[in-house]
Amino acid sequence: MMAPQAILTVDLGAIAANWAALAARHPGGAVAGVVKADAYGLGAAPVARALLAAGCRHFFVAHLAEGVALRAALGLGPMVAVLNGFPPGADAGAGLLPVLNGLADAAAWTAAARAAGRAPPAILHIDTGMARLGLEAREVARLAAEPALLAGLDLRFVMTHLACADEPEHPLNALQLARFEAACARLPPAAREAPRSLANSSGLFLGPRFASDLARPGCALYGVNPTPGVPNPMRQVASLVAPVLQLREVAAGESVGYGATWVAARPSRIATVAAGYADGYLRALSGRAAGSFAGQAVPLVGRVSMDLTTFDVTDVPGIAPGDRIELIGPDNTPDDVAARAGTIGYEILTALGARYRREYRAA
Numbered sequence: 588m589m590a591p592q593a594i595l596t597v598d599l600g601a602i603a604a605n606w607a608a609l610a611a612r613h614p615g616g617a618v619a620g621v622v623k624a625d626a627y628g629l630g631a632a633p634v635a636r637a638l639l640a641a642g643c644r645h646f647f648v649a650h651l652a653e654g655v656a657l658r659a660a661l662g663l664g665p666m667v668a669v670l671n672g673f674p675p676g677a678d679a680g681a682g683l684l685p686v687l688n689g690l691a692d693a694a695a696w697t698a699a700a701r702a703a704g705r706a707p708p709a710i711l712h713i714d715t716g717m718a719r720l721g722l723e724a725r726e727v728a729r730l731a732a733e734p735a736l737l738a739g740l741d742l743r744f745v746m747t748h749l750a751c752a753d754e755p756e757h758p759l760n761a762l763q764l765a766r767f768e769a770a771c772a773r774l775p776p777a778a779r780e781a782p783r784s785l786a787n788s789s790g791l792f793l794g795p796r797f798a799s800d801l802a803r804p805g806c807a808l809y810g811v812n813p814t815p816g817v818p819n820p821m822r823q824v825a826s827l828v829a830p831v832l833q834l835r836e837v838a839a840g841e842s843v844g845y846g847a848t849w850v851a852a853r854p855s856r857i858a859t860v861a862a863g864y865a866d867g868y869l870r871a872l873s874g875r876a877a878g879s880f881a882g883q884a885v886p887l888v889g890r891v892s893m894d895l896t897t898f899d900v901t902d903v904p905g906i907a908p909g910d911r912i913e914l915i916g917p918d919n920t921p922d923d924v925a926a927r928a929g930t931i932g933y934e935i936l937t938a939l940g941a942r943y944r945r946e947y948r949a950a
């Protein structure tokens with residue numbers, strides 16, 4: 588008997604092709620791979636190894652522990668930077684770069700550099716419109732007055748992060764660019780001359796003014812559309828199929844699932860599949876999404892349960908227990924599913940659960 592488990596398939600070749608396509612869009616600078624949050628739910632180690640093989644030499648994670656694991660997966664060589672930063676020495680020799688998100692971070696690292704007598708590599712993050720992490724304008728002003736605050740650091744990049752890159756017409760894009768240039772011009776000479784890092788996935792589609800020495804795409808590598816409202820230029824990467832555990836006939840007037848929110852308007856055939864909100868198939872999709880079987884849409888009916896979801900397969904003859912219904916795939920991209928749930932493709936991918944059998948299609 589087939590194991591009643593959903594299968595998440597990750598196409599590493601598509602990820603490599605997406606990276607190459609983004610690199611071709613950024614001819615004057617390098618293109619990193621952002622693999623935080625387990626490569627947006629798809630598996631940081633296999634994804635990063637595929638990116639490395641494709642030519643990627645710079646990686647970003649969010650947490651220190653993600654960086655330590657990534658260094659172990661990739662070996663020495665590629666840059667691995669930790670966006671949330673970490674205190675000096677905390678990487679236990681893994682050779683990670685901290686992103687310095689404020690003068691307090693910089694002070695900790697300059698003190699460590701003085702004590703160790705060597706210049707640790709780091710990335711300086713300047714906030715230009717996110718108000719989240721990064722040096723504030725007043726901190727940049729202080730740096731301009733006290734260049735020693737960065738003394739002894741080997742700044743590999745100075746970066747900023749765009750807030751509205753997925754809205755090309757948003758005025759904040761140009762404003763952030765101008766603020767970034769102005770802030771960089773005020774930095775101490777060594778920092779002023781350091782390479783710069785600007786665009787995320789959508790930023791790579793804002794035109795040549797948003798090019799830099801290092802772009803930092805994440806979502807586009809994984810097939811999320813970096814150009815909302817315009818056809819998706821990226822290849823699809825993830826597919827999720829869940830096995831039908833049972834089929835049953837439901838009479839007109841009978842309800843399906845918790846809350847009895849769906850009531851059959853006609854005699855209906857209901858397929859119950861082995862995936863639910865505990866697997867990241869969001870409960871917000873209840874009654875709003877569809878699966879696909881042999882290219883035919885099957886409406887999700889009733890509420891998504893923790894471990895199970897029900898689909899109306901009345902109009903799909905021939906479906907049998909053990910068959911697999913596609914929840915995410917070519918017919919239901921992460922962006923499509925996200926639109927049904929009132930969220931973004933990023934959240935659909937990062938929510939993907941731990942109970943799937945994961946299969947990696949080699950690059």
Ligand SMILES: *Cc1c(COP(=O)(O)O)cnc(C)c1O
Nearest residue numbers: 621748787788789803804805806
């Ligand atoms: C997550 C993140 C990225 C990647 O963003 P995408 O929109 O997924 O391309 C780049 N830079 C920073 C600072 C981030 O936090």
